Amino acid sequence: MGRIVVLDQNMVNMIAAGEVIERPASVVKELMENSIDAGATKIAVAVEDGGRKLISVADNGSGMDAEDVDMAFEPHTTSKIRTSADLHNISTLGFRGEALASIASVAQVRAVSRTQDSAGANCIEIDCGDKAAVGPASGDYGTTIQVRDIFYKLPGRRKFLRTANTEMGHIAEQFTRISLSCCSVQPPTLQNEKQNPDITTASLDLTLVHNGKELYRLPVGQTLAERINALFPMLSDGASNDFIEARSSERGLHIYALLGKPAISRTSNKFQYIFLNGRFIRDKFISHAIREAYRGLLEPNRFGVVFLFITMPFEDYDVNVHPTKSEVRFYNANLVHSQILGAIREKLLGTNLETHARLPVAAGSLAVEGPPLAGHRTQEISDAMADFFKKHRQSHTQRQFGFRGGPHWGTDRHAASSTMVCEPPAPAIPAIPTTPKTFIQIHDSFIVAQTDDGFVIIDQHALHERIMYEELQKRIRNGKLESQRLLIPQSFDLTEAQAGLIEENADLTEKLGIELVPFGPRAMAIQAFPSLLAKAEPLDFVRDLIDLLDRKDTGPDPETLLDDVLNMAACKAAIKAGQKLTDSEMEQLLTRRQSTDSASRCPHGRPTTIRFTLKDLEKQFKRT
Ligand code: ADP
Ligand code: MG
Numbered sequence: 001m002g003r004i005v006v007l008d009q010n011m012v013n014m015i016a017a018g019e020v021i022e023r024p025a026s027v028v029k030e031l032m033e034n035s036i037d038a039g040a041t042k043i044a045v046a047v048e049d050g051g052r053k054l055i056s057v058a059d060n061g062s063g064m065d066a067e068d069v070d071m072a073f074e075p076h077t078t079s080k081i082r083t084s085a086d087l088h089n090i091s092t093l094g095f096r097g098e099a100l101a102s103i104a105s106v107a108q109v110r111a112v113s114r115t116q117d118s119a120g121a122n123c124i125e126i127d128c129g130d131k132a133a134v135g136p137a138s139g140d141y142g143t144t145i146q147v148r149d150i151f152y153k154l155p156g157r158r159k160f161l162r163t164a165n166t167e168m169g170h171i172a173e174q175f176t177r178i179s180l181s182c183c184s185v186q187p188p189t190l191q192n193e194k195q196n197p198d199i200t201t202a203s204l205d206l207t208l209v210h211n212g213k214e215l216y217r218l219p220v221g222q223t224l225a226e227r228i229n230a231l232f233p234m235l236s237d238g239a240s241n242d243f244i245e246a247r248s249s250e251r252g253l254h255i256y257a258l259l260g261k262p263a264i265s266r267t268s269n270k271f272q273y274i275f276l277n278g279r280f281i282r283d284k285f286i287s288h289a290i291r292e293a294y295r296g297l298l299e300p301n302r303f304g305v306v307f308l309f310i311t312m313p314f315e316d317y318d319v320n321v322h323p324t325k326s327e328v329r330f331y332n333a334n335l336v337h338s339q340i341l342g343a344i345r346e347k348l349l350g351t352n353l354e355t356h357a358r359l360p361v362a363a364g365s366l367a368v369e370g371p372p373l374a375g376h377r378t379q380e381i382s383d384a385m386a387d388f389f390k391k392h393r394q395s396h397t398q399r400q401f402g403f404r405g406g407p408h409w410g411t412d413r414h415a416a417s418s419t420m421v422c423e424p425p426a427p428a429i430p431a432i433p434t435t436p437k438t439f440i441q442i443h444d445s446f447i448v449a450q451t452d453d454g455f456v457i458i459d460q461h462a463l464h465e466r467i468m469y470e471e472l473q474k475r476i477r478n479g480k481l482e483s484q485r486l487l488i489p490q491s492f493d494l495t496e497a498q499a500g501l502i503e504e505n506a507d508l509t510e511k512l513g514i515e516l517v518p519f520g521p522r523a524m525a526i527q528a529f530p531s532l533l534a535k536a537e538p539l540d541f542v543r544d545l546i547d548l549l550d551r552k553d554t555g556p557d558p559e560t561l562l563d564d565v566l567n568m569a570a571c572k573a574a575i576k577a578g579q580k581l582t583d584s585e586m587e588q589l590l591t592r593r594q595s596t597d598s599a600s601r602c603p604h605g606r607p608t609t610i611r612f613t614l615k616d617l618e619k620q621f622k623r624t
Helices: 009-020 024-037 066-072 084-088 099-105 164-181 224-231 284-293 333-349 365-369 375-391 413-420 460-477 496-504 506-512 538-550 558-573 583-594 614-620
Strands: 042-048 054-059 108-114 121-127 135-137 142-148 205-210 213-218 243-250 253-260 272-276 279-281 306-311 439-442 446-451 454-459 483-493 515-518 523-530 609-613
Touching (some): 009 099, 024 042, 024 054, 024 099, 024 142, 024 164, 042 164, 066 108, 066 121, 164 205, 164 213, 164 224, 164 279, 224 253, 243 333, 253 333, 272 284, 284 306, 284 333, 306 333, 439 583, 446 583, 454 460, 454 583, 454 614, 460 558, 460 583, 483 515, 483 538, 496 506, 496 538, 506 558, 523 538, 609 614
Antiparallel strands (some): 042 054, 054 142, 108 121, 121 135, 205 213, 243 253, 253 306, 272 279, 439 446, 446 454, 454 609, 483 523, 515 523
């Protein structure tokens, strides 16, 4: 006798449910998406015990008649597509026709629905796939679906549910994604391709209630920024000026984004919300583009907060690659990547990202006499500085740097000729006047300078490091670094493997202007070294360079490797903290700052400048 049998339909549904319905939050997602597809303008979600006891989603959408209420819970039933051609043009959130059947196969479900032209509502109950007949019920226009005791007949799966709090966290996350997704982006009309896509206000009224307590009430008509503030009170102190707007529109691909300034960056990319034609998606190409766009503006391991809305023709991507449709396949992923990267990067570089000092609110007169203004902030900065210098081994002997016209300073003839070629647009950082002299150096580490509307504190190392970094980048882009022969070649020992690394990366050392020659067995000598880095110790530099080459993760990507090398070079060649500067050296630093692209952040993403306004001071001294 054959051992192979056809599974009964309920088993098939339960297996499908394993893919689509992972936990209560998946039910919330599927039901809310159905409500949106039904044209609802109002959705009320109520949950008990983290969704384990009850999930109820009520909408004011188109509703279903008696026949459809019955059909909706059959597997592979959908009103959203008819032919395979429709699959390439999906504008709805659902289309697989498996959500309701899956949910009903693993829980007790009651659905009540009423269309505009029916006299009353209809109701159906299903208990883990056991369907009762449709009957009349009382109910408003729209649909209410209640899902009780999820997985109660599947102890194996029920056991995997976490605490009510954890499950509720997942539900709130799904709710958040959907409430942002309906801040719809209006793509430009065909007649006017050039017109920018724009964010309209939220088109959905949404509430989320847990155990009788209202967690969110998001009215229709909220702007995106208002909705973000309501959903993420921890992101900013209610100030929408923590975000920068970016737009771009090219070849049918429209982008609108709210970009969090570096000051509100996070330790994970959880606060990067990407929506494609109203659908929340996760996409590694896009995440990569965002990371690249923030490169150098954030400290390593920090992530920008980004709300990104993409509008593009449905036929340019496939949503049918993942059971919950949270991943898509772009037919031209490179275009998507480069447009997003370009739009975000350009905007970030063109914006003044200086850290604005957040002064503590002086609660009483005692606060004024207490620790210095912005005490905790200053402490944070000096801690970060200390940490930074610990990591970047400072040379023990504090060398003096030949500022006055020294080639490394970047104001010499060569620099001028190579930087004139394609100077990018100057960023929007307010200039710091240098005449008459209104700046001083404090603690041999910081420059305090008066500005038109207050004063700034500049971290001399961080700023010079950024200037050096950009200078190095420009020169490398235009060819190789100019080198200088050492009077006495400096030799060093190395292993076979290290010699191999140097050989493999001969291009890179040549670009950097470092000339290395064999010097007996297992030894090499440095014969020439870049003049721009004249003040760095050649041996120390080459050793660190070999370490960088040896790092497996940078091996395959020459761009990243070069960037890391330039970072290291900038750090080594920059003036250090603890180094006394003359007035003219400070003046040069302040002047150079004006023509440096991202002068507000060091290459590691730390701020170079902290700005205080007169208004801040007046507030502190209680003048206002
Ligand atoms: P899909 O959304 O993929 O079509 P579902 O199983 O989620 O599949 O839903 C099946 C069908 O039930 C939908 O196509 C739709 O016609 C109908 N339906 C589901 N929920 C609602 C609702 N809230 N209001 C109106 N119709 C609904
Ligand atoms: Mg659906």
